[in-house]
Amino acid sequence: MNWEVVIGLEIHAQLSTQSKLFSGAATSFGAEPNTNTTLVDLGMPGALPVFNKEALRMAVMFGQAVNAEIGMTSVFARKNYFYPDLPKGYQTSQMDHPIVGKGHLDITLDDGTVKRVGITRAHLEEDAGKSLHEDFQGMTGIDLNRSSTPLLEIVSEPDMRSAKEAVAYVKMIHSIVTYLGICDGNMAEGSMRCDINISLRPKGQEEFGTRTEIKNVNSFRFIERAIYTEIERQADILEDGGKITQETRLYDPDKDETRSMRSKEDANDYRYFPCPDLLPVELTQEYVDEIAANLPELPVQKAERFMSEYKLSEYDAGVLSATRAMADYFEEVAKVAGNAKLAANWVMGELSKYLNTEGKEITESAVTAEQLGGLLVRIEDNTINGKTAKNVLQSMWEGEGSADEIIEAKGLKQVTDTGAIESMIQGVLDANAAQVEQFRASDEDKQKKMIGFFMGQVMKASQGKANPGMVTPILNKLLKG
Amino acid sequence: MVDQSIASLAKKLRAKEISSVELTQDYLARIKQLDGQLNSFITVTDEVALAQAEAADKLIAAGSTSALAGIPVAHKDLFCTDGILTTCASKMLHNFVPPYESTVTGRMLASGAVTLGKTNMDEFAMGSSNENSHFGAVKNPWDLEKVPGGSSGGSAAAVAAGLCVAATGTDTGGSIRQPASFCGISGLKPTYGRVSRFGMIAYASSLDQAGPMARSAEDCAHILQSIAGFDANDSTCSEVATEDYTANLDAPLEGLTIGLPKEYFGDGLNNGVATVIQDAVKEFEKLGAKVKEISLPNLNLSIPSYYVIAPSEASSNLSRFDGVRYGYRCEEPKDLMDMYKRSRGEGFGKEVQKRIMVGTYALSEGYYDAYYLKAQRIRRLIKEDFVRAFNEVDVIMGPVAPTTAFGIGAKTDDPIAMYLEDIYTLSINLAGIPAMSIPAGFAEGMPVGLQIMGNYFAEAKLLNVAHKFQQATDWHTKNPSLAEGA
Numbered sequence A: 001m002n003w004e005v006v007i008g009l010e011i012h013a014q015l016s017t018q019s020k021l022f023s024g025a026a027t028s029f030g031a032e033p034n035t036n037t038t039l040v041d042l043g044m045p046g047a048l049p050v051f052n053k054e055a056l057r058m059a060v061m062f063g064q065a066v067n068a069e070i071g072m073t074s075v076f077a078r079k080n081y082f083y084p085d086l087p088k089g090y091q092t093s094q095m096d097h098p099i100v101g102k103g104h105l106d107i108t109l110d111d112g113t114v115k116r117v118g119i120t121r122a123h124l125e126e127d128a129g130k131s132l133h134e135d136f137q138g139m140t141g142i143d144l145n146r147s148s149t150p151l152l153e154i155v156s157e158p159d160m161r162s163a164k165e166a167v168a169y170v171k172m173i174h175s176i177v178t179y180l181g182i183c184d185g186n187m188a189e190g191s192m193r194c195d196i197n198i199s200l201r202p203k204g205q206e207e208f209g210t211r212t213e214i215k216n217v218n219s220f221r222f223i224e225r226a227i228y229t230e231i232e233r234q235a236d237i238l239e240d241g242g243k244i245t246q247e248t249r250l251y252d253p254d255k256d257e258t259r260s261m262r263s264k265e266d267a268n269d270y271r272y273f274p275c276p277d278l279l280p281v282e283l284t285q286e287y288v289d290e291i292a293a294n295l296p297e298l299p300v301q302k303a304e305r306f307m308s309e310y311k312l313s314e315y316d317a318g319v320l321s322a323t324r325a326m327a328d329y330f331e332e333v334a335k336v337a338g339n340a341k342l343a344a345n346w347v348m349g350e351l352s353k354y355l356n357t358e359g360k361e362i363t364e365s366a367v368t369a370e371q372l373g374g375l376l377v378r379i380e381d382n383t384i385n386g387k388t389a390k391n392v393l394q395s396m397w398e399g400e401g402s403a404d405e406i407i408e409a410k411g412l413k414q415v416t417d418t419g420a421i422e423s424m425i426q427g428v429l430d431a432n433a434a435q436v437e438q439f440r441a442s443d444e445d446k447q448k449k450m451i452g453f454f455m456g457q458v459m460k461a462s463q464g465k466a467n468p469g470m471v472t473p474i475l476n477k478l479l480k481g
Numbered sequence B: 001m002v003d004q005s006i007a008s009l010a011k012k013l014r015a016k017e018i019s020s021v022e023l024t025q026d027y028l029a030r031i032k033q034l035d036g037q038l039n040s041f042i043t044v045t046d047e048v049a050l051a052q053a054e055a056a057d058k059l060i061a062a063g064s065t066s067a068l069a070g071i072p073v074a075h076k077d078l079f080c081t082d083g084i085l086t087t088c089a090s091k092m093l094h095n096f097v098p099p100y101e102s103t104v105t106g107r108m109l110a111s112g113a114v115t116l117g118k119t120n121m122d123e124f125a126m127g128s129s130n131e132n133s134h135f136g137a138v139k140n141p142w143d144l145e146k147v148p149g150g151s152s153g154g155s156a157a158a159v160a161a162g163l164c165v166a167a168t169g170t171d172t173g174g175s176i177r178q179p180a181s182f183c184g185i186s187g188l189k190p191t192y193g194r195v196s197r198f199g200m201i202a203y204a205s206s207l208d209q210a211g212p213m214a215r216s217a218e219d220c221a222h223i224l225q226s227i228a229g230f231d232a233n234d235s236t237c238s239e240v241a242t243e244d245y246t247a248n249l250d251a252p253l254e255g256l257t258i259g260l261p262k263e264y265f266g267d268g269l270n271n272g273v274a275t276v277i278q279d280a281v282k283e284f285e286k287l288g289a290k291v292k293e294i295s296l297p298n299l300n301l302s303i304p305s306y307y308v309i310a311p312s313e314a315s316s317n318l319s320r321f322d323g324v325r326y327g328y329r330c331e332e333p334k335d336l337m338d339m340y341k342r343s344r345g346e347g348f349g350k351e352v353q354k355r356i357m358v359g360t361y362a363l364s365e366g367y368y369d370a371y372y373l374k375a376q377r378i379r380r381l382i383k384e385d386f387v388r389a390f391n392e393v394d395v396i397m398g399p400v401a402p403t404t405a406f407g408i409g410a411k412t413d414d415p416i417a418m419y420l421e422d423i424y425t426l427s428i429n430l431a432g433i434p435a436m437s438i439p440a441g442f443a444e445g446m447p448v449g450l451q452i453m454g455n456y457f458a459e460a461k462l463l464n465v466a467h468k469f470q471q472a473t474d475w476h477t478k479n480p481s482l483a484e485g486a
Helices: A053-065 A163-180 A220-239 A285-293 A299-310 A314-320 A324-337 A340-358 A369-380 A386-397 A403-410 A418-431 A433-441 A444-461 A468-480 B006-014 B020-038 B046-061 B103-110 B153-160 B177-183 B217-227 B271-286 B299-320 B336-347 B350-363 B369-389 B415-420 B426-431 B459-472 B481-485
Strands: A003-014 A076-080 A090-094 A103-108 A114-126 A130-132 A141-143 A150-156 A192-202 A212-217 A247-252 A257-263 B041-044 B072-076 B114-119 B166-171 B186-189 B209-214 B257-261 B290-294 B395-399 B435-443 B446-454
Touching (some): A003 A163, A053 A114, A053 A150, A076 B299, A090 A114, A103 A163, A114 A163, A163 A192, A163 A324, A192 A220, A212 A257, A220 A247, A220 A257, A299 A324, A299 A340, A314 A340, A324 A340, A340 A386, A369 A386, A369 A403, A386 A403, A418 A433, A418 A444, A418 A468, A433 A468, A444 A468, B006 B046, B006 B217, B020 B041, B020 B046, B020 B072, B020 B481, B041 B153, B103 B114, B103 B166, B103 B217, B114 B153, B153 B209, B166 B186, B166 B217, B177 B435, B186 B217, B186 B459, B217 B459, B257 B271, B271 B435, B271 B446, B299 B350, B299 B369, B350 B369, B369 B426, B435 B459, B446 B459
Parallel strands (some): B072 B114, B257 B290
Antiparallel strands (some): A003 A150, A003 A192, A076 A090, A103 A114, A130 A141, A192 A212, A247 A257, B186 B209
């Protein structure tokens, strides 16, 4: 059977507010257990939530960025269930009246086609704490630092038809929230987590198949692999004539398999109802308009500007605008170097090689944008040639300092003195008298082929420091005698 | 001493006729002498009280003008008090010592009031008789065989017996007004949002409101002055400006229009109570007020609406009592589920468990629309009834409860009869308007309270109306023999 996969995603993005969604406690990562807490986060009797207006602003920004309807009246609701790291016995979330309603965004697929993915809604909710099962000898430790951290849950329509589309969508969401500066996008620290809804149906069938939900996948690579694995699992069952059980599953990256967590039958009745401790959030059109007017440049707009302003190709503009960090890095290099095309080539070429080899993000680059820009300046002004520059970049990556420091320390400066170059070339010609004879006896076509040999010898003699632009005319003149 | 008002004590404290330390010692002695019979206190804070009294004496010597400075008061045991046991009269919180102070008690401390202790109540404020307490029933000082009302029964009994000058209470469906009526004292439930709920252990968040319980309307005004007003820690607390609640207490009542809802004088109202209320209304007519019959047609729907909304909110509010972080945890739990089930099963009393179950049911999938949403719609109708009424009248009057205090144990096996106790008070909480109970007479030897209801944020008007009545009558000065004898 030819199966079509249907994928919908729920992405939890942690908003980068200073304080929590309903308390003044800090949201910083990695603090001592239970230190980033107030009465509210601990679920103390009598403590009451106070809504963080910064989280509201961020949610509205996101809504604007995905062309969504903004909920002018949104309502917090309680999702009731018992869990030791859920201190109040309910999670404050939004149900019937989310802050962000229907919207959409466009993703570009590998073949260059653009696909529109629907956003069903995005709502604000508080995170729970963390249960720690190690180090407590048969007991469970609870850390409430994360309790009440603000999350934006972004729910997509079931519009994706492959693992690749799903990853492209998650990357676009990642790109948008980091561009907006409302989420640090750090998936390893759990700042962005993903629940994947997957079902299969025979190609051509209108009706959706039974879906499973894979919870809490936290890297682009795992999302792709989890989807492939789950597609395979579901296809095997269906092709054996079996039925898919609607359930929640977990992806285990070590074994590359998904495992059942709980079935629909064990699902909680969350008994949602409007939270009586919080008033409905009423927005004015003025507030929404002001946020819209001050929205930062988004990935698509940035790519367009890179094409028009820097004359980059569509492909280059796409790569360099994929993340805000990459775009900012590139623009800084271009500014310092004064040559955007050269900057684009080096960021996407040489620098990316180092990043990929060490598995680092652009934000972790050992060479700063300013340093790389400084290197390119020295190519532009003929202090070094491109080949030498690559060696300088390696030294820079190893922390040996700025381009100028390395060029100085290693004596890599190009020789640009005409007299010095001329005498050096003469020396090379003298040492290769037979080849010079041969050259002079050859026709023009042959000569063109032979010039490379002399060029190589000159560069070798100059230890790469001779400026090739200057060498060529002098070499030609002396060869012809 | 029992009769002394906040105003007269404040005068004496400033004239150095008595110090706050002496006053506090007197009250602590009375508690020791009488509370064995009443059981109105869960915790008496002798040392804290005397230290606070000493500080208050210094404050007064330094020229403090706060009416509450040096005045010994008691707090219902659901206000969190920093470092002082706060139980909500529940086994669940039998060992809970809050690390912070509620806004209400904090503001009273800032006004210089002295905390004598924490008063008994129905567990988690659920009850109309103060029989649902882990620490035992409270007795009515007018008749030790009878209930003091609930849920703020300890506060009411303590004030009536002269064990404190005044007390705080909370009112979710009548919990200040009904015990005030049963014990012959004055009690005010302010407009929802007038007083911060921060640090009040929640029963039903959209209905809970704290207020004063004292010997007179004037005393209530002094306490309200201290506790009312915006608090950034409570999102539902109103930013409407407070008034000077004592400034217009003496304003004449000529031209005041009193609405008498016919639904408050129908079947089920005890004859003795009805007579007292009618006589009180006549007294107001003598003071220049006019009377108009009005209708609050949805009154009978307030009981079903309340008993869906309040338990629904409670079922969620009380989820945090899970044995994990504080309070009661069962012995030797086998696993997580066992810990939850036994901690909550053993920690909560019967009435609390009943309301949690009712609320859980009402919010369940498939029942939510039929119960919770419908109850909310009724709540809007009830509110509209009052809004319409206040277009025609200045205040509304009626009884607080259908009867006077009933016998201990008389209604414990008849929950419907117990819930009917609240018929005249519930709708006020559902609408969110302010209302008072003031002593208006006696029926068969037990006090009867008159209920005065006002428009939103009309607390000053209510206090004025009540004060004028108390200037013209002496019901509020009557003391139970138990208090007189001491």
